[in-house]
Amino acid sequence: MRIAIVSTPFLAVPPRLYGGTELVVHELAEGLVERGHEVVLFATGDSRTSADLRSVYPQAQWPPEMLTDLNHVSWAMREIAEDGKFDLIHAHSAVALGCGRLLPAIPLVYTLHHERDEQLSAFYRHCRTVHYVAISHDQRRREIPLEHIDVIHHGIEPSKYAWSTSPSGDYVCFVGRFSRVKGPQTAIEAAARAGVPIRIAGEVHPPDESWVAEALRPRLVETHVSYMGSIGLEEKRPLLRDARALLLPIEWNEPFGLIIIEAMLSGCPVVAFPRGSVPELVEQGVTGYVARDVDDMASLIRPGGAVDHFDRRRCRERAVQRFSRARMVDDHIGLYERIRRSSTLPFSRAGRASRIPA
Numbered sequence: 001m002r003i004a005i006v007s008t009p010f011l012a013v014p015p016r017l018y019g020g021t022e023l024v025v026h027e028l029a030e031g032l033v034e035r036g037h038e039v040v041l042f043a044t045g046d047s048r049t050s051a052d053l054r055s056v057y058p059q060a061q062w063p064p065e066m067l068t069d070l071n072h073v074s075w076a077m078r079e080i081a082e083d084g085k086f087d088l089i090h091a092h093s094a095v096a097l098g099c100g101r102l103l104p105a106i107p108l109v110y111t112l113h114h115e116r117d118e119q120l121s122a123f124y125r126h127c128r129t130v131h132y133v134a135i136s137h138d139q140r141r142r143e144i145p146l147e148h149i150d151v152i153h154h155g156i157e158p159s160k161y162a163w164s165t166s167p168s169g170d171y172v173c174f175v176g177r178f179s180r181v182k183g184p185q186t187a188i189e190a191a192a193r194a195g196v197p198i199r200i201a202g203e204v205h206p207p208d209e210s211w212v213a214e215a216l217r218p219r220l221v222e223t224h225v226s227y228m229g230s231i232g233l234e235e236k237r238p239l240l241r242d243a244r245a246l247l248l249p250i251e252w253n254e255p256f257g258l259i260i261i262e263a264m265l266s267g268c269p270v271v272a273f274p275r276g277s278v279p280e281l282v283e284q285g286v287t288g289y290v291a292r293d294v295d296d297m298a299s300l301i302r303p304g305g306a307v308d309h310f311d312r313r314r315c316r317e318r319a320v321q322r323f324s325r326a327r328m329v330d331d332h333i334g335l336y337e338r339i340r341r342s343s344t345l346p347f348s349r350a351g352r353a354s355r356i357p358a
Contacts, residue, residue: 001336002038004080005029006091009057009072010064013047017230018177018203020258021092021113024154028090031157031329040086042076054079063206069095077103088336094120097127107339109133115255115276116142131339133332136277139255150335153281154256155328156265160233162241163267163316169242171197172271172301175231175259176248178204178212183249183273186294188219190247193298194305196224198247199239203230240266245288245307248272249297257281264288264319267312271300287315 005028011019014026025043029051032039039051045058056075061068073095080086081103089100090109100108111133114120121144124132132149134140140151172194174187184200191198200220204212220227228235240246246263253276260281263270270288272278282288289306291297300306321327 001087001340002085003032003040003336004076004086004089005039005041005051006073006076006089006093006096007041007043007047008064008093009044009061009068011044011060011062013041013043013049017232020256023156023258024111024113025092027154027156027325028329028332031325032332035329035333037333040083042072042079069093074099080106087340090332094123097123097130100127100130104129107131107343109335109339111135112139112143112255115139115253131335133335135256137280138253138277142253150331152328152331152335153323154258154261155323155325156258156261157325158265158316158320160237161262161265162237163265163312164241165267165312167242167244167268167312169244171199171226171243172245172247172307173199173201173239173243174247175201175236175239175262177208178202178216179208180211180215181250181252183247183251185216185219186249186251186297187247188222188225190249190294190297190301191224192222193295194302196244196301196303197226198224199226199228199243201228201231201235201239236262237266240268243268245269245271245301247297247301248278249291249294250275250278252276254278260288261319261323264315264323267316269307269310269312269315271297271307273297283318286311287318 007013007025011022013022015022029039029041029049033050041049041051041053044060045055047053056072073093077099086106088107092111109131128147132146134149134151137151172191174184176182178184240263246268248270250273256277260270264287270282271291272282274290282290289300291300
């Protein structure tokens with residue numbers, strides 16, 4: 001197939017540090033190219049990819065801004081229309097749903113990367129021909145009913161992550177965006193109650209700056225806390241490999257959480273609160289533990305607790321089985337092929353409908 005993937009203009013593909021959507025886009029594009037598909041990736045010019053890269057912005061445009069997204073996506077859609085030879089568009093920006101109406105002959109797939117948002121849900125009601133991809137069953141249940149929707153869990157190339165049968169460190173860790181709902185302050189508290197050191201890595205986005213200044217920064221200087229700043233894969237790989245556990249005390253219904261599968265692929269148990277996708281991603285005692293509250297989390301990570309008797313080899317094997325890039329790409333190819341077979345639009349290889357139904 002010839003596939004157009006439309007990423008965001010906000011971060012490079014793959015992202016240098018923080019960035020979930022763009023990391024998934026990278027894994028999907030690389031996997032599709034490996035399978036022999038012709039992929040054109042519309043992303044920022046500082047991206048690195050095996051696909052044919054096209055860009056209107058030479059550098060990532062941060063922070064996110066609506067007109068920047070509109071400019072990037074509308075330009076990409078014009079490029080796709082002028083090319084005329086794409087079998088399918090896979091977009092990762094909601095703007096593409098509106099622009100996609102101008103290309104009714106080419107099937108459009110759109111991945112939901114966000115928690116339910118009422119404005120977006122109202123918009124989706126008007127985009128009934130789009131093929132939606134939910135990233136967890138929990139996310140799908142919380143979204144409005146959509147006529148065409150499949151659940152495909154994220155996947156990452158396992159060879160990027162190192163693992164060992166036992167951790168070499170005495171610490172637990174937290175990796176993620178610094179926000180109240182992500183729970184870094186709770187992770188610090190759980191580690192304090194357990195009497196273990198914790199390494200904290202992440203960055204703050206503008207909406208959370210005041211909360212971080214008031215509630216989190218004072219805790220980052222506590223004696224059992226080591227603050228690492230924002231980290232990329234090179235720092236994340238040894239951090240997860242050597243950690244006794246990754247703590248994920250989330251306070252929101254997170255649709256997925258890539259750090260969960262990054263830890264699992266590192267053989268590192270995930271200890272998380274049962275919100276959002278956590279119960280369907282974390283297998284109790286196999287890839288981690290679902291904790292009831294902060295005291296339960298502290299009990300699990302206390303020296304001699306459950307994480308010290310954890311089978312990291314089995315965790316890694318199960319993560320490869322469920323969350324590898326190969327599995328994710330298989331699922332997407334299956335969806336793409338099903339869309340092509342079931343399409344009711346009489347479109348030609350040139351990508352133009354011979355007759356568009358009224």
